[in-house]
Amino acid sequence: MAQAHPILEKSGFNPDRKLKIVGSSPVKHDGIDKVTGRAKFGADMFLPGMLVGKILRSPHPHAIIKSIDISAAEKLPGVKAVICRDDFPEIKAGSADGDMTRNAMAREKALYDGHPVAAVAATSESIAKEALKLIKVDYEILPHVIDPVEAMKPDAPILHPHLRTKGIKDNDKATNVVERHELNMGDAAAGFAEADVIVEREFDTKPMHQGYIEPQACVASTTEDGQIDLWCCTQAPWVFRDRLSNILKIETAKIRVQQSEMGGGFGGKTGFYPEPIAIQLSRKAKRPVKIMLTRNEVFRATGPVSGTKSRIKMGCKKDGTITAAEAELIFQTGAFTGSAFTNAPQAMFTRYALKNVKTTSYEVVSNRPKVNSFRAPCVPQIVFGVEGVVDEMARKIGMDPIDFRLKNAAVEGYKTIYGDVFGPIGFVQTLEAAKKCDHYTSPVPPGQGRGVAAGFWFNRGGETAATLNIGIDGSVTLILGTTDVAGSRISISMMAAEELGIPVDKVRAVMADTHSLGFNRVTAGSRTTFSTGMVIIDSARKAIGELCRRAAGIWGVSEDAVTFEDGFCKPASANVGNFEPLSIAQIAAKTMASHGAIAGHSEMNVTGAGPGFGLHIVDVAVDKETGRVDVKRYTVVEDAGKAIHRLQVEGQFQGGAVQGIGWALNEEYYYGEDGRMQNPSFLDYRMPVASDVPMIDTEIVEIPNPRHPYGLRGVGEVPVVPTMAAIANAVGQVIGVRPQSLPMSPPKILKLIEEHKAKNGG
Amino acid sequence: MAKKYHVTTTVNGDEYEYLCEPQQTLLDILRDELTLTGTKEGCATGDCGACTVMVDGVMVCSCLVLAVETDGCKVETIEGMAQGDKLHPLQQKFLELNGTQCGICTPGILIAARELLKRNPDPTESEIRYWLAGNLCRCTGYDKIIRSVQAAAKEMRGG
Numbered sequence: 019m020a021q022a023h024p025i026l027e028k029s030g031f032n033p034d035r036k037l038k039i040v041g042s043s044p045v046k047h048d049g050i051d052k053v054t055g056r057a058k059f060g061a062d063m064f065l066p067g068m069l070v071g072k073i074l075r076s077p078h079p080h081a082i083i084k085s086i087d088i089s090a091a092e093k094l095p096g097v098k099a100v101i102c103r104d105d106f107p108e109i110k111a112g113s114a115d116g117d118m119t120r121n122a123m124a125r126e127k128a129l130y131d132g133h134p135v136a137a138v139a140a141t142s143e144s145i146a147k148e149a150l151k152l153i154k155v156d157y158e159i160l161p162h163v164i165d166p167v168e169a170m171k172p173d174a175p176i177l178h179p180h181l182r183t184k185g186i187k188d189n190d191k192a193t194n195v196v197e198r199h200e201l202n203m204g205d206a207a208a209g210f211a212e213a214d215v216i217v218e219r220e221f222d223t224k225p226m227h228q229g230y231i232e233p234q235a236c237v238a239s240t241t242e243d244g245q246i247d248l249w250c251c252t253q254a255p256w257v258f259r260d261r262l263s264n265i266l267k268i269e270t271a272k273i274r275v276q277q278s279e280m281g282g283g284f285g286g287k288t289g290f291y292p293e294p295i296a297i298q299l300s301r302k303a304k305r306p307v308k309i310m311l312t313r314n315e316v317f318r319a320t321g322p323v324s325g326t327k328s329r330i331k332m333g334c335k336k337d338g339t340i341t342a343a344e345a346e347l348i349f350q351t352g353a354f355t356g357s358a359f360t361n362a363p364q365a366m367f368t369r370y371a372l373k374n375v376k377t378t379s380y381e382v383v384s385n386r387p388k389v390n391s392f393r394a395p396c397v398p399q400i401v402f403g404v405e406g407v408v409d410e411m412a413r414k415i416g417m418d419p420i421d422f423r424l425k426n427a428a429v430e431g432y433k434t435i436y437g438d439v440f441g442p443i444g445f446v447q448t449l450e451a452a453k454k455c456d457h458y459t460s461p462v463p464p465g466q467g468r469g470v471a472a473g474f475w476f477n478r479g480g481e482t483a484a485t486l487n488i489g490i491d492g493s494v495t496l497i498l499g500t501t502d503v504a505g506s507r508i509s510i511s512m513m514a515a516e517e518l519g520i521p522v523d524k525v526r527a528v529m530a531d532t533h534s535l536g537f538n539r540v541t542a543g544s545r546t547t548f549s550t551g552m553v554i555i556d557s558a559r560k561a562i563g564e565l566c567r568r569a570a571g572i573w574g575v576s577e578d579a580v581t582f583e584d585g586f587c588k589p590a591s592a593n594v595g596n597f598e599p600l601s602i603a604q605i606a607a608k609t610m611a612s613h614g615a616i617a618g619h620s621e622m623n624v625t626g627a628g629p630g631f632g633l634h635i636v637d638v639a640v641d642k643e644t645g646r647v648d649v650k651r652y653t654v655v656e657d658a659g660k661a662i663h664r665l666q667v668e669g670q671f672q673g674g675a676v677q678g679i680g681w682a683l684n685e686e687y688y689y690g691e692d693g694r695m696q697n698p699s700f701l702d703y704r705m706p707v708a709s710d711v712p713m714i715d716t717e718i719v720e721i722p723n724p725r726h727p728y729g730l731r732g733v734g735e736v737p738v739v740p741t742m743a744a745i746a747n748a749v750g751q752v753i754g755v756r757p758q759s760l761p762m763s764p765p766k767i768l769k770l771i772e773e774h775k776a777k778n779g780g
Numbered sequence: 781m782a783k784k785y786h787v788t789t790t791v792n793g794d795e796y797e798y799l800c801e802p803q804q805t806l807l808d809i810l811r812d813e814l815t816l817t818g819t820k821e822g823c824a825t826g827d828c829g830a831c832t833v834m835v836d837g838v839m840v841c842s843c844l845v846l847a848v849e850t851d852g853c854k855v856e857t858i859e860g861m862a863q864g865d866k867l868h869p870l871q872q873k874f875l876e877l878n879g880t881q882c883g884i885c886t887p888g889i890l891i892a893a894r895e896l897l898k899r900n901p902d903p904t905e906s907e908i909r910y911w912l913a914g915n916l917c918r919c920t921g922y923d924k925i926i927r928s929v930q931a932a933a934k935e936m937r938g939g
Contacts, residue, residue, distance in 0.1 A: 045875045052883030053871040055818015055858035059884060062817040143808075144782060144801055229918045231822040231830055232884040281820070281884030282918050313823040504881040504919055665878035669920055673881065676921030700827035700916060708922045709909040 023622040025556045031724045039516045040728050043665040046508035047526055048279070057279045060235030060251035061310045068237065069098055069139040071299050071309035072146040073292065074153050075319065076128030076135050079385035079693030080162035080175060083128060083155060086136055091152040096145035099302035100153070102136040106298065107267045112180040117354045119265040121388050122294045128157065129177055129353035130385050131694040132318030139299040139307045162385040162693040166350035167327060169194040169384040177353060177383045196355045196381040201363040203435045209342025209374030213333025217410045220329045221403035223742075223760040224686035225322040225350065228392050229677070229705050232281020233316045238296035239306035246273045246297055251280050253287045253501050254540035259532045262294055276531040280503050284677070285391030286321045288540050289356075317698035322687065323392040323399070324349045324357045330403045334411045338425040342374040343367050347400060349381045352388040357381055358395040364436040365397045366404050369445050369474040369631055370426040375435055385693055391542055393674060394475045394735035398681070398742060399760070405471035405743030406756050419470050419747075420458070420633070424449045444657030444721030445472075445631040451719050452633040457653040466637045466650055467751030473632050473739025477732035478543030482550055483536040483621035486514060486557035488565075490610050492603025494518060496527035496554060499538030500546045504669065504734075509547045509662040510554050513728065517558035518602060519585030536621050544732025547662060549624040555727050557618030564616050565602060568609045573597050628723025628731035632656035634675065634744040640752045645768030647683050647749055653715040659723040659731030671737045672714040678741020680706045686761050754778075787851045791816065792860030800847040807831045807842040810857060818858035818887045822916065829915030832888035833857045839895045841914075858887035861894070870894055870932040879928030881919030889915045893929045901937055905930070 051057035076083075088100040103125045109116045111126070119125070124133045136153045140146035161175040168174055174194055182189040185198040210216060236250035246268065252258050255275040263270045280287065292309035300307040311320070327348040334340045345366065351357035363377035412422035427445045434440065452458055452470070462468045485497040496514055500506065507527040515522040539545070566580040569587035573580070579594040580587050586599035600608075606616060637651040654671040661667040684704040688696040697703045722729025742760055749767065750756030755774045759766060784799040791814065798813045807824070810816045810833070819842055822828035826841040833842045834856040842855075861868045870893050873879065880886045889912060896903060896911045903911065908929050909922070917925060 043878070046878070048883075049875045049880060052880045052886050053867065053874050053890060054862055055816075055887045057883050058817070059820070061811070061821065064815060142801075144803070230882075230884075231828055231916055231918055232820070232882070233822070279884075280882055282882045284918070310821070313825065313828075505878070665924070669878055669881055669924060672921035672923045673919045674921075677918065699825055700823045701825065705916060705918065706922075707913040707916060708926065709906075709913040711922060713905075713926070714921050714923045 025552060026622065026625050029725055029727045031722060031727055031729055033722060037516060037728070039512045039522050040660065040662050041664065043663055044508065044512065044522050046505050047511065048502065048507055059232050059281045060278045063237045063249045063278065063308070065237060065239055065306040068306040068308055069141060069303055070143045070146045071137055071139045071296050071307045072143070072150055073134045073295060073309065073315065074136040074150045075315065076124060076133040077131060077694070078128055078157055078159050079131045080160040081128045081157035082126065082160060083124060083135060084158055085156045087154040088136060091138060091149040094145065094149045094152060096141040097138060097149045098141065098305060099139040099299045100136065100149065101295070101298050101302060105302065107265065109265060111178065115264045118261055121354050122265065122290065130387050132315065132387060134295065134319070137295045137299055139303045163194070164384055164386060164689045164693055166325065166348055166382040166384055169382050170380070177385065181383070194383045196351065196383060199360055199363065199379045200377065201435060202376045204374035206342045206344050206374045206376035210333045212335065212341040214336045215411055215414045216331065216333040217407045217414070218329065218331035219403065219407055219758055221758045223326045223399040223402060225325040225389065226681045226685040227317060227321040227703065228284040228286030228390070230282030230284060230286055233311040233313060234287065234291050234320060235310035236293050236296050237306055237308045238293065238300040240297065240300045240304070242304060244268065244272055248273065248275045248293060248297060249278055250275065250293050251278045251287055253280065253283045253503060253542060255532050256499065256537045257540050258290050258293060261290065262297065266294060266297060274531050274533045277501050277529050280501050283503050284393055285395060285542055288391050288542055291320050313700060314698045317703060318695050319387050321390050322387065324351060324359065324389045324396055326350070326399045328400055328403050330407050332407045332411060334415065336415055338415060338417050338422050340370055340372055340426045343372055345377045347377065347379040349379065349396060350386065351381050351383055352386045353383055354388040355381060355383065357389050358391060362396045362400045365474055365476065366400045368434050369428055369472055371428040371432050393738045397475065398678065398739045401471070401473055401739050402742040402746065402760060405740060406746055406758065409747045410756065420449055420453045423472050440629065442721060442724060443629055443631065444719050447721050448631050448633050448655055448657050448719045451717055452635060452655040455653060455655060455717050457635045457651060457715060462637060463650070466639050467748040468635065468637050469744045469747030469751060470633060470635050471740035471743035471747055473736050475544060475630050475735035475739060477548065477627040477630050478545035479549050479624035479627045480539035480545055481537050481623050482553045483538055484550055484553040484557055485535065486554060486561055486618045488561055488602060488606055488616040490606050492520070492601060492606050493524040494520065496525065497530045497534055498527050498550055499530050499535040500550045501541040502529060503541055505663065505666045506546045506550065509666060510550050512662055513551045514554050514558050517555055518562070519583070520602060544630065544734040545627065548627055548726060548730055548732050551730065552624045552726065553620040553622060556620035560618035560620065561616055565605050568605045568613060568616070569600050572600065572608060626725025628659050628725060630657060630731045630733060630736040632736040632740060634740045636744045636748050638745060638748040638752065640749060640767060642771055645764035645766070645771065647745070647762055647767060649679055649711055649745065651712055653717065654737055655717040655719060656733065656736055657719040657721050657731060658733045659726065660720055660729035661718050662728065662730055664718065667718055667733050668716045670733045671716045674737025675714050675741050676706050676711050678738045679711055679745065682742040682745040682760060682762055684761050684763060785848050787848055789850045789853055789855055791855045792857060802846070802848060804847045805843050806833070806845040806847050806850050806855070809847040810842060816857055816859050820884050820887060822884065829892065830885050830888045832891045832915065834891065834895065839892060858891060861890060868894065869935045870929065873928040873932040873935070877924055877928045877931060879925045885915060885917045889917065889925060897933050897936060901933060903933060
């Protein structure tokens with residue numbers, strides 16, 4: 019075993035360190051390109067001789083593909099390549115790669131409306147579209163199943179004949195249940211026996227789409243000797259490369275993935291869609307091929323997040339102590355496994371210091387697009403239920419909802435259900451800040467309801483590599499491997515500048531292609547500013563070591579007689595001699611020609627991510643005639659550990675909350691009896707617009723994570739975790755009954771109001 | 781192959797001549813023919829506003845305008861918003877106040893916001909929200925976009 023990297027053992031975190039740059043909000047360096055239209059996103063790449071690629075998709079949710087005839091399409095003038103399943107290497111069904119290639123291009127069966135079955139590259143879009151019409155696919159239509167509970171029934175149509183349920187005995191029968199997963203701690207039955215109050219409720223949530231405004235787009239270019247350049251909007255250049263290598267049987271060194279600017283991902287761009295198709299078209303046509311998905315394709319065949327059904331039971335004593343929790347969870351994963359559903363039992367109750375927990379979770383395939391990650395994958399939709407039950411318990415014993423959460427809040431030393439023991443965490447401080455904030459201390463406006471809910475996310479680290487180069491004039495460039503999904507470049511540049519003691523304007527960062535750095539794990543799980551920050555700080559410290567060696571050489575003193583402070587190499591003490599401090603620029607100018615470049619490089623599997631906690635407060639009004647919920651006031655309180663760039667952190671809080679507002683109130687997929695999505699457009703899939711939401715107030719709590727040199731925690735996931743629960747809790751206060759189904763669309767709320775009225779005698 | 785039409789359109793003050801198919805939109809031509817890719821496609825159905833441009837002084841979704849319709853028209857896009865080295869106050873405030881995250885919706889929002897401030901130099905928060913309701917943003921939650929527009933309006937009014 020290699021030794022753990024020193025910075026992971028000892029981050030050098032010092033609470034008394036005076037920070038000059040970290041904690042401010044400089045203009046981000048990539049901002050100028052974004053406000054002038056220069057920024058190059060996936061669809062903005064043009065190459066000489068480039069063709070337009072279009073994809074033919076199955077109109078059937080479930081059908082055997084008996085034959086595909088591409089001959090007529092191939093003959094159309096202007097068509098340069100037509101591909102289908104025959105153009106992809108055969109990989110056994112049921113393996114991870116087997117699923118991946120089948121999701122990219124259907125093989126034996128089409129498994130959802132929108133599943134790719136063939137593709138064309140032509141000299142114009144209109145020719146490509148014309149060619150798609152000439153492809154003849156002979157389908158044998160099979161019965162389909164959309165709803166995961168229906169899909170679990172013994173007589174349900176089976177998607178994958180090879181599929182057997184993991185985690186059960188006697189699993190010799192084909193099924194749609196991918197896995198039964200248990201995660202327990204303590205003795206739930208004993209815990210419930212101690213409870214004075216027990217609340218048990220059932221919940222359901224619908225799939226929602228990540229909703230990035232930039233549709234997936236890519237350009238693949240291949241040479242005659244098999245080298246591939248792939249330009250695409252991706253959260254995972256290295257993961258794309260390695261998976262493409264696996265399914266297309268091409269060496270990784272021959273695939274160069276260059277990430278474009280990312281027009282929103284939120285987890286939805288962690289897996290590929292048009293990329294393998296563009297590559298295979300390009301290999302056949304020997305010309306660059308661009309594919310840009312339409313919004314219709316994005317809805318029908320990418321994303322969404324898992325819809326869920328859950329039963330959640332919790333018990334507490336009269337003093338508010340939660341004694342036990344139990345859950346049964348069902349996750350719809352779409353046509354293929356991969357929902358990351360085991361996050362949910364790990365995270366759903368974690369923030370409360372529970373001892374007795376019993377959970378059983380199921381992942382189920384059905385004839386819908388394979389789900390993809392979204393901020394805190396699989397957790398917010400379950401927390402929607404948990405925080406409703408928590409709220410109901412608090413009300414039943416007559417306790418303030420934040421006090422109830424404080425009573426049960428996990429603190430340092432708590433051993434979680436997934437085995438980690440919490441280091442210093444900020445849940446208590448977050449709750450206390452929420453209790454004191456202006457929103458919570460203001461009276462609830464007449465006619466409105468107020469709800470709160472709490473959330474947790476692990477935060478992640480993982481494999482990360484980066485390089486820092488010092489220029490001859492002392493300015494600095496960074497080569498980063500993780501994707502900048504919303505402004506991490508500036509935060510990472512700030513950390514480099516802080517370490518080097520130079521203004522942040524002297525630093526510029528680029529996002530590397532996969533030839534330029536070693537493996538970087540997917541940009542997800544709130545790991546990027548933390549992990550890439552860590553390797554850049556380490557790189558900066560290595561470069562500082564070299565600067566000190568160079569200064570020692572210039573002065574003719576030993577290396578340990580030189581220290582680095584505020585951008586200058588200085589004699590470590592008066593005994594060393596009377597030397598004028600040397601700036602980075604001076605050392606670079608004096609020594610680069612003779613001694614070569616000064617740089618720092620670092621790669622490591624970053625550990626030590628600090629868990630994140632948040633509490634949301636929301637006031638809503640409900641139109642009792644239409645059932646429309648209006649969010650009137652919203653506050654996000656969350657522990658950032660240390661906010662590197664305050665405006666960016668606020669932006670994460672605000673963006674997450676508004677995505678959650680959409681998930682809570684409007685967003686869902688409608689399927690017809692025919693198994694086709696009925697609302698694949700932004701007109702019918704209604705995401706929040708500016709006039710739907712209020713300003714989102716933020717309160718940044720800073721309880722440092724000592725495993726990071728500046729104390730930071732990831733902040734991207736937590737902001738969406740409690741949102742739907744907080745809104746539902748608020749709606750419950752207005753209409754007298756707490757909604758248990760998402761989205762809380764007007765017809766559903768109206769029905770609840772009417773049912774509640776009828777039950778209470780009008 | 782469909783017959784192509786000869787079209788002349790002035791974009792940001794420069795005259796462009798091009799051939800286009802009858803079904804091609806102004807958005808298609810701006811991006812694919814003229815490589816003015818600052819105008820973005822988010823939906824191509826007029827629902828997201830990422831392709832917002834001005835045609836003869838009228839704010840439109842360029843995905844809903846056929847290129848042949850713009851023969852002889854004056855089109856303004858994001859590429860023409862800054863004057864030399866001088867950013868428009870809206871661009872400047874979006875930078876300073878972090879009105880952009882991923883940036884894909886930004887060009888459309890800037891064009892729309894400039895038109896709002898031309899018509900109404902002192903809009904209320906609510907007026908800004910309703911004016912921009914045709915421009916989807918998925919990253920920011922709109923808060924910093926609204927604040928950037930408010931700050932630019934204030935500056936343009938003379939502080």
